[in-house]
Amino acid sequence: MTAPSAASSTSAPSTSATSNPAPSTSATSNPAPSSDAAFLTDFHHVATIGATDNDGVDRQALTPEDKQTRDWMRAWAEDKGFEVRVDAIGNMFACLEFVPDAPFVLIGSHLDSQPLGGRFDGAYGVISALFAALRVKESIAESGQVPRFNLAVVNWFNEEGGRFAPSIMGSSVYAGLFGLREMLAVEDLEGTSVAEALNAIGYNGTDTPPEAISYAEIHIEQGRILEREATNIGVVESSWYTQKLDIDVLGEQSHTGATAMADRHDALVAGSKVVLAVADVVKEFEDEALVSSVGQHVVEPNSPIVVPRRVHMVADLRSSDPAVVIAARDSLRKQIADIARDHDITINVEDFDVRDKRYFPEAGVELAEKAVANEGLSIRRLETMAGHDSVAMNHRVPAVMMFVPSVDGVSHCEREFTTDEDMVRGLGVLTNVATELVAGELSDVRDGEIWVGKSVAEARA
């Protein structure tokens, strides 16, 4: 099933070192601990935790499956000589201290998934960061050259936000964007708080997290650009402007079989018009300038023979251009007010989780380009439509965000796929970037104070 076993079973001529790095690094049955083969073995092992019927995983934040991946990471890291710390929001840091008291380069992503999600989203970033860190450690041990900074691999808490909203929670608390106490009080749909759920799986940590000097992350693209252009690596220049709308449609509960149509105030009928308004608002702009959706949508009381009294939904609006999101949001508020009036019901709409378009530091983009050149691969610059932990971290320290190709561009589903070959290429690039970061690269971007990614206003000025 995994590359190592395939490689050890045959010496077919097609596994040449340049075209297929995965099998080339090891053809023994006991690959070196930091080898590509070991990386692929471990990656595919972690994919069995919370595995679903159709090759996906279901490891929502703080579930038993999330605990299993956390336990796996802890055991792996401690076995390799990392010191594992867990902070109060459940972020895990596997630390390598080369220089006492120096700050840390952080590399990583997240091990939690969407419900029936893919096995690459997040997990690829954490596991490749573990192997990149191990390789950096080995290089330092071999060369005897002490670097400028320490290195830690991070598994951020609740990047996905499927169970506990908002998403990108752990890295945003670390970066100071969300309050710790407020996030610990967030509840899932069953009324379980983050604090209770952390306690339940034993990851309510008390450790002081390592102090970051810079951050790097590698992730699957979740789009089709790299695949279409046959490019190995993407480096992110900026993140899209995003916001959510909390929409609460309040009708009147009545009997489906005994209430005249004229007497009804059906929350689901009005709510369905809201869903379609959210979908159709993209037509007010250029093709694909805006993406919109309603992903969460709960009907009450949800009985086959009761006219619904309430629909609570969350709409998601994203664009590279902040003005497009703002115009779409204004148009939707107006349309929703009209729907409420037509149905003589109340619809409350609130903005939340507004995330400004932000630029990653140019020096970090160039660092990634240099690392890719070192590996003999191809690269292009792009934007990220999706949120990532790197977007939060980029508020606090200079961050580098890189992508590997996604087959068909699909994500947040079981069909999500990236080839072993592309994963191994990304690991090589991340190792290069981490080596440069611990040597001091990007640290001067701080310019004497905490560096923040440029906002739209700053970039335009």
Next chain:
Amino acid sequence: MTAPSAASSTSAPSTSATSNPAPSTSATSNPAPSSDAAFLTDFHHVATIGATDNDGVDRQALTPEDKQTRDWMRAWAEDKGFEVRVDAIGNMFACLEFVPDAPFVLIGSHLDSQPLGGRFDGAYGVISALFAALRVKESIAESGQVPRFNLAVVNWFNEEGGRFAPSIMGSSVYAGLFGLREMLAVEDLEGTSVAEALNAIGYNGTDTPPEAISYAEIHIEQGRILEREATNIGVVESSWYTQKLDIDVLGEQSHTGATAMADRHDALVAGSKVVLAVADVVKEFEDEALVSSVGQHVVEPNSPIVVPRRVHMVADLRSSDPAVVIAARDSLRKQIADIARDHDITINVEDFDVRDKRYFPEAGVELAEKAVANEGLSIRRLETMAGHDSVAMNHRVPAVMMFVPSVDGVSHCEREFTTDEDMVRGLGVLTNVATELVAGELSDVRDGEIWVGKSVAEARA
């Protein structure tokens, strides 16, 4: 709060026997066990079980609150000398055996409610049946005249169908319309089966239910006709033709922030069009000739940043005219096929819970009219849009279905209301009907074999 306390605290001249039957029957602090005052006290006591903030009740089938009302009924009935039996589907029968081995007249309704439902729907019918039976027992004891049949009060399992679909489950199993084993295997949205839930509250009975000879039920109207026409009692001539559609919208899960709009197969967008098609199909017919709704609607995976892969919903269609429902159903299937094609997704549609329009026996309608005349009240004939246990029972034995007025016609919501005065009037009428039924009325409708309500085809022939 209840009539008895008001009556016992004053002898105001307004409480005359003819205009206000509730307080007139008892002005003592210990009303007679079968008095109107005792009935109202017990009715309002049961309304405290599972009471909600706004005067409703939440007692879905086989919940702890449903168990409490069942325990209350058992204690009440045993205290008054009834023998309580529970059958394999959890129907409760409080039996009075006057004539050994004779069949039973059944009277009753259901104690379960919708989520955030009203306190009158069903409970009024069971509690008034308990008091009507007690009065019949007392009359027989006083007169010494042995009736022709025995009498039992029934609390049917799961009339509402909010937790376990389909509705009208217990009486339909009793009447032979649904299979016992099939219904015991039905699961709620959490995957708990009827059998497991019956076990959990200790109402998985093993008693043989009493054999019915006839059936009577009184219920709130859940409509506005009686109130608008200032009529005391409605008697049901026929039930509407109803059917449900199980609609499963199967799209593709993807990332709300990383999937181009053109690449999406959003189940909720397509599902919202289905909801609106169900609402709008009524416009193809005369005003209020058809009522339609979607009451149950579940989105998967229901995460704020995932494009939904599935919407599962139940649509409900009802009309006095079967041809209207059939035409609406055909139109919807065509429209839904078009929606599926437009969105390049699968939508499976299945008919279920089809209930033919059926007529109640004319002799039963006339029996109710005679009882109302005996009580000096007014009556009119009408149809029922809503399903009732009496509709199922009318397949097996001749059934009489009566209504008392509903304020504003609202039902399946906390605001549901019927006055104490109207409830007491209905109790008097039900007592009259039960007295006639145990004396032998309607039993000749059987005509030597099991009587079935006339179907549409039979009535037209």
